[in-house]
Amino acid sequence: xxxxxxxxxxxxxxxxxxxxxxxxxxxxxxxxxxxxxxxxxxxxxxxxxxxxxxxxxxxxxxxxxxxxxxxxxxxxxxxxxxxxxxxxxxxxxxxxxxxxxxxxxxxxxxxxxxxxxxxxxxxxxxxxxxxxxxxxxxxxxxxxxxxxxxxxxxxxxxxxxxxxxxxxxxxxxxxxxxxxxxxxxxxxxxxxxxxxxxxxxxxxxxxxxxxxxxxxxxxxxxxxxxxxxxxxxxxxxxxxxxxxxxxxxxxxxxxxxxxxxxxxxxxxxxxxxxxxxxxxxxxxxxxxxxxxxxxxxxxxxxxxxxxxxxxxxxxxxxxxxxxxxxxxxxxxxxxxxxxxxxxxxxxxxxxxxxxxxxxxxxxxxxxxxxx
Numbered sequence: 001x002x003x004x005x006x007x008x009x010x011x012x013x014x015x016x017x018x019x020x021x022x023x024x025x026x027x028x029x030x031x032x033x034x035x036x037x038x039x040x041x042x043x044x045x046x047x048x049x050x051x052x053x054x055x056x057x058x059x060x061x062x063x064x065x066x067x068x069x070x071x072x073x074x075x076x077x078x079x080x081x082x083x084x085x086x087x088x089x090x091x092x093x094x095x096x097x098x099x100x101x102x103x104x105x106x107x108x109x110x111x112x113x114x115x116x117x118x119x120x121x122x123x124x125x126x127x128x129x130x131x132x133x134x135x136x137x138x139x140x141x142x143x144x145x146x147x148x149x150x151x152x153x154x155x156x157x158x159x160x161x162x163x164x165x166x167x168x169x170x171x172x173x174x175x176x177x178x179x180x181x182x183x184x185x186x187x188x189x190x191x192x193x194x195x196x197x198x199x200x201x202x203x204x205x206x207x208x209x210x211x212x213x214x215x216x217x218x219x220x221x222x223x224x225x226x227x228x229x230x231x232x233x234x235x236x237x238x239x240x241x242x243x244x245x246x247x248x249x250x251x252x253x254x255x256x257x258x259x260x261x262x263x264x265x266x267x268x269x270x271x272x273x274x275x276x277x278x279x280x281x282x283x284x285x286x287x288x289x290x291x292x293x294x295x296x297x298x299x300x301x302x303x304x305x306x307x308x309x310x311x312x313x314x315x316x317x318x319x320x321x322x323x324x325x326x327x328x329x330x331x332x333x334x335x336x337x338x339x340x341x342x343x344x345x346x347x348x349x350x351x352x353x354x355x356x357x358x359x360x361x362x363x364x365x366x367x368x369x370x371x
Contacts, residue, residue, distance in 0.1 A: 003069055005033045008040055011068035015060045018053055019346050020353050024061075031080070040065060041076040047349035048211070049081040049127030052342035083128065083211040086352040087233055088359065093202055094232070096209040097131070099348050100358075102228060102237040102258070102265065106250025108139075108219035111273040112240045114320050115310070115340075116216040117145040118327040122334075122341035124171040125327070128211040131166060133201050134176030135228065136218045143178040146170065147323020153179055156206055163206040170328060173210070175201045195227040202231055212348070226361075229263055233358035236268040236351050238307065238344060243272060243294035255302060263361050268347040269305035270295050271340065274312040283332070286311075305347060308340035 013025040024030050024044065033042040044057055062075050085098035103119070105112040113136065120130045134142035143149045146169040153175065154165045166173040177197055207213070215234075218224050228234065237258045241251035251270070258265040272295025276286040289312070299306040310316075313333060319326040327337040 003035050003038070003040065003073070005035055007069060008033050008035060008042070008065070011064045012042075012061060014064045014068075015057060018056065019350050020047075024057070038070070038072055039074045039076070040069075041078075043078045043080050046079055046081040047084045047352075048345035049083070050123055050338075050341045050345035051079075051081070052339070052346065054079055081127065084349055084352040086235060086355065086358045088357050094205075094207050094210075094213070097207055097213045098211050099235040099352075100213045100215065100232050101268065101344070101348070102215045102217055102225075102234050103240065104217045104225070104237055104254045104258070105219050105240045106252065106254035107247055110219075110240050110242045110247055111310075112219070113141045113145060113216050114316065114325075115238075115240050115271055115273055116214050117142065117320065117325045118316075118337040119341055119344060120172045120212075120214050121170055121325055121327040122337045123212055123345065125338070126341060126345075128345070129209060130171070131173035131207055131210045131213045132175075132216060133198070133213065134174070134178065134216050135198050135201075135224055136216055137177050137197055137224065138218060140176045140178035142174055142176045142216060144323060145320045145325060146172070146174060148174070149178065149323075151179060158206055162204075164201070164204055165206050170325075173207060175205055195223050198224055198227055199231055212345075225257060229258075229265060229361040231360065233360050234265045235348060235358055236266040238268050238271060240271045240273055241295055241298065242274045243288070243291040245291070245294070247290075248294050248298050251298060255298075265361075266351050266355055267302065267304045268344060268351065269307035270299040270302070271307050272296065272309045275309035277312045280314060305343065307343045307347070308336065310336055310340070 009025050012030055013023045015024045017024060017027055020027060029045050031043045031045050058077055061077060065073055065075055083098050103112055103116045120132050123130045132142055134140045148167055148169050151167045153167055155162050156165045166175045215228060239251050239254050241247045255267060259267055274290055276288050278286055296306050316326045326333045
């Protein structure tokens with residue numbers, strides 16, 4: 001029997017994308033099918049390079065091809081990626097950025113910037129193009145975490161417009177007020193000045209093409225948060241918390257800020273940072289010094305995914321202070337951050353496939369957002 005391309009596609013139409021709930025053929029994820037006797041090759045085009053389900057898909061493809069076309073077929077599959085977006089076409093601001101992800105927390109001190117930095121590096125290691133806007137105007141920490149505190153952005157001319165060129169470190173594009181202010185100086189700005197700086201990082205910067213832009217927001221809820229959702233179509237928000245009760249209470253307020261009517265930014269999920277303490281000399285031990293399961297309980301309460309439980313480990317702090325985030329290295333810590341990146345990327349793909357297009361939030365003058 002001569003195997004045809006049509007028979008291959010028919011067999012592969014039984015393979016489901018576990019996240020999106022449809023088969024790979026219907027989702028146009030199969031490309032470049034070639035048949036040479038019993039040798040079959042094709043590419044699976046993933047919705048993100050940080051897909052955790054590659055091996056599952058590969059095994060399912062082999063299973064159904066052999067089931068439908070014979071045990072003696074030889075399958076060669078490669079993986080590509082085309083990151084999806086939910087942005088409306090023709091958007092003027094940063095048109096090359098596919099997904100804008102707000103990283104928020106209800107309170108300070110929960111490791112939000114550490115999570116942002118390591119998430120960005122993990123997505124980059126997976127093959128995505130990533131940028132960070134450090135929107136924590138009053139306490140910028142991204143320059144320190146990326147070991148580029150003394151760098152200064154340059155200005156380029158693009159189509160007759162002067163644009164800030166982001167700093168690039170470890171493959172991630174970065175902009176932070178920390179690049180523009182004296183290292184030892186206090187940044188004392190009123191709300192309008194802070195929001196103006198954020199808008200400049202958005203509209204007056206040459207970001208180029210990015211799969212994911214992460215916005216590292218200040219703690220709590222403020223003008224910066226409202227400016228973000230009123231300026232950019234935010235794909236979704238990630239809420240970072242720690243397990244203890246006071247942090248979870250503040251995380252709920254951060255959650256409400258994005259999910260309330262009039263804003264309606266999808267919550268991609270919860271990250272529980274400092275979930276447990278593991279001493280370096282006892283790598284298999286876990287001590288729940290801030291409580292146990294708080295992030296999971298909050299995720300279940302709000303019916304959103306728990307994206308990751310990250311340990312409290314001395315080397316994470318040391319890596320951030322030295323400007324070489326833990327995700328750059330190999331080992332269990334880097335694996336934890338890569339798992340987080342895969343989960344975030346999966347939730348972005350699900351959001352883009354199942355929810356309305358992203359849009360800028362319009363809040364009428366005189367109307368307020370209660371949090």
